[in-house]
Amino acid sequence: MNGLPASGTSRRTLLRNVLALAAAAPVLAACTDDGDTPAPSASGGGDDKFPGVALKVACNPTSQQACAEAGKQWAALTGGTVTAEIIPYAERATSYASWIVSKDASYDVLYAGVDFISNFGDKIYLDLAKLLGDTSDFVPAALGQLTKSGALHAAPLFADMELFFHNKKNWAEAGLPEALPGTWDELYAYAPKLAVGNREPCVVPWNNNGVPFWIAFFNSTGGQLFSEDKSQLMFDNDKGLQTWQAIARGFQAKFFGTAGANAVGDQDTSLLFNQNLAASQINTTGFGSTALSTDPAAKSVIGKDDLGISPLPGIAAGTSGSVIVAEGLGINKFGKNQEAALSFVKFATGAQFQKQLVLGKAGQVLPSSRLSVSRDAEVATSFPFAAALAEQAKAQLAWPGNAPFKWNAPFLLGLTNLSKGTWTPEQAHEETINAVKKLMIAQMGA
Template sequence: MTDSENTGSLADGGISRRSLIKAGLFVPLGGLALAACSSGAAETPASSSPPPSAASSSAGGGTTSFEGVTLQIGTNPGDLPALEEYAAGWKALTGGNAVVAVVPYAERAIKFAGLVAAQDPAIDLLYGDPAFTHKFGERLYMDLSDKLDTSQLLSSVVDAHKVNGKLLAAPLSSDMMMFIYNKEMFAAAGADPENPPATFDALYALADKLHVGDRFGMVLPWLAAYARTYWVAMYNGSGQKMFNEDNTQVLFNNADGLAVFDSIKKGLDTKFYDPNVLSDPGADQDTAILFAQGKGASQLGTSQYWSMAYTGKDTLLKPENVGVASIPAITAGKGGTVNAFEGVGVNKYTSNPEACLSFLEYMTSKDAQKKMMTEGKSGLPAVRSDVLTDPDVVKIFPIGGVLAKQGSLPSSGWPTPFDTYPVFDKAVNGISKNGDSAQQALDSAVKGCNDLITKYLSA
């Protein structure tokens, strides 16, 4: 993501996650080529690691003093406020210092590749979203599997930070895509406003009743370069993989992949999706504003967009009319979502492994996460279910329970070293503009991804 894409707080409308889901799925090949050139780096022993830690206390971070130790943390702009808050709390607990600095997105892959090539310990804790952990793997990130207690963390968030079954980053937050809807409009359409339809087919059945004047059932920019994001959120409910582990095989050429395109076609054909905003140049930022102004009955979005509609400066909605639920499923009872969260990993070459783990233990502890949500300014939602459902947190973040529930659902963004977004844009455009069948759309997406894989392997 770019440095301007991830700033703000819950108080002023939430973290701007517009391109977080998208940009986090693709790391340019150039930076990775440098990492690959480090002869034998993958086999070089890392700094000595501490033994597995016991389950952390509610405060986390342990009782060991790290006075005199200074950790360097490289991150992105949006995570800076939260990490600075955690750094202050960790210092108060252990005496250790942590200096948080932004590594610009345009430089991040090259910078991290350089750490691998030089076995450089200069940055102790690293930005660790799934795209980076998948592409650099254990060449750069320490395996935290037996070193960090994750028993109270949302399972799908933890799983998203695993590579080949190994945990390579500690989750920093838990934001993910949800179904956000106007309770009043759904009630007028004959639906239960507290229990909206749980499947897309049931949603589409309300298309005519939700279409009032120039308002439609959902404002969603399918054709504004985000088709892959929404497709993945729907496909994840199947529990099937999109690609194999090394991204050299397409695995969505199946009945579940076809069902997603079929569902998209139904939604477009019934005009459940507002046909006037499909190609909105402002994409989901614009459609979120339209929803907040009562110009759409629902949307898919992260907690930022709930916040914009709930109490944002542009909203025309009453807070009690802004509903949130898990994303509807294609097959009843098999829901999914797509992640918009990031993590923090340990540089395997760090000179301060014990201090790094202490920092991560504190960062993921109940006390620290609750403090972030009740007193912090970052706007990032907690990664612990016991914090998201804590009464004090629910008072200011009433959708915590929904987020905690979705945290148990499949949420992988299926990061790849090549950009598959244009492939899915083309497939959905074919449905919308050319009247292509679901099978034609699937065939187009499969061929497009196979072509990218061939180019990737031959590069």
């Protein structure tokens, strides 16, 4: 469903394996000139005609179906053709590096995510900031993930976020109000009433895939994890410590259960929630939507009217924070069909096709990257996540990706020790800072 990875994985888990480019840096640096191909004009989006032009799109599995459908519709409007091909994740970074060195023009449109923008930037992607025209309707945090050093290297195709899902039937049986309180501490106080039998109050895969959730808490403080070039660590302060302390209070209150904490990934916690083995979960709409699925693999026993969907609370009253998982479409700077590629990108990320995408009329359902689509009356009626996504989009959603060094491990070690009570929040904070600093120094010395 929704083009998501197989059980036990998530899009963020896939991000862990991005290629380290330090060894190739001298070669890649020599291949960043822009003199080979002129930039396309800002026209496009289906208004122009491109008879006989054959575009190739390098896709992630999540977006291949959407790109294929957008290609069919764009072809009918323009006379061109589109082939949307999946480039396996394990091969993608190596492929991009190879294409940069050889100035390969095989693919006209390229998958883009936060790590690929961070690693490759203007080495392979055109700057679309001026070419796209008005970008104010895109979710701001999605644009941020696809921007490097002021250059917008891709247009957002979708923008998924972490939200809070709860079983309203559990809430009612516990005598709790349906509306969520505004802070995590107030929510933790519900734990004794929600823990019934083997049902946990809330499931989060803290010990195996907990970093995005840590960042969601941290984002509610307004803090910044790293500098833009990831040369400076910026969570070694009170905001970072407050985040560890807030999560620790959730463990101490037994709001976060053991089964959830030890789950392999966020698809696994969604299955716990779907089977009523948890009264709530933090998850993306991609996995949270499986609670409404009739597919036996979703194992859902939750009624359509019993699924509560809300923005995440904050550590302090009046705050909220989450993380965004955005995927975009960039244009190959070495491509020979850049005018047509821009036209296709504008069509696929335009409001008309985005509405089809979120309503499931394009073969799959993905959360729109367009604010106007999230607020659309038909979408709000047909897509139950729209209102919560639009509200959550107002909060800080920064997700810095893992490149160029794998900083997940120190955070996961801290979360695991925190969940077991073997580290205090202060220890987790200090140990994580020290371990990440060592990784940064090693990366800079490579």
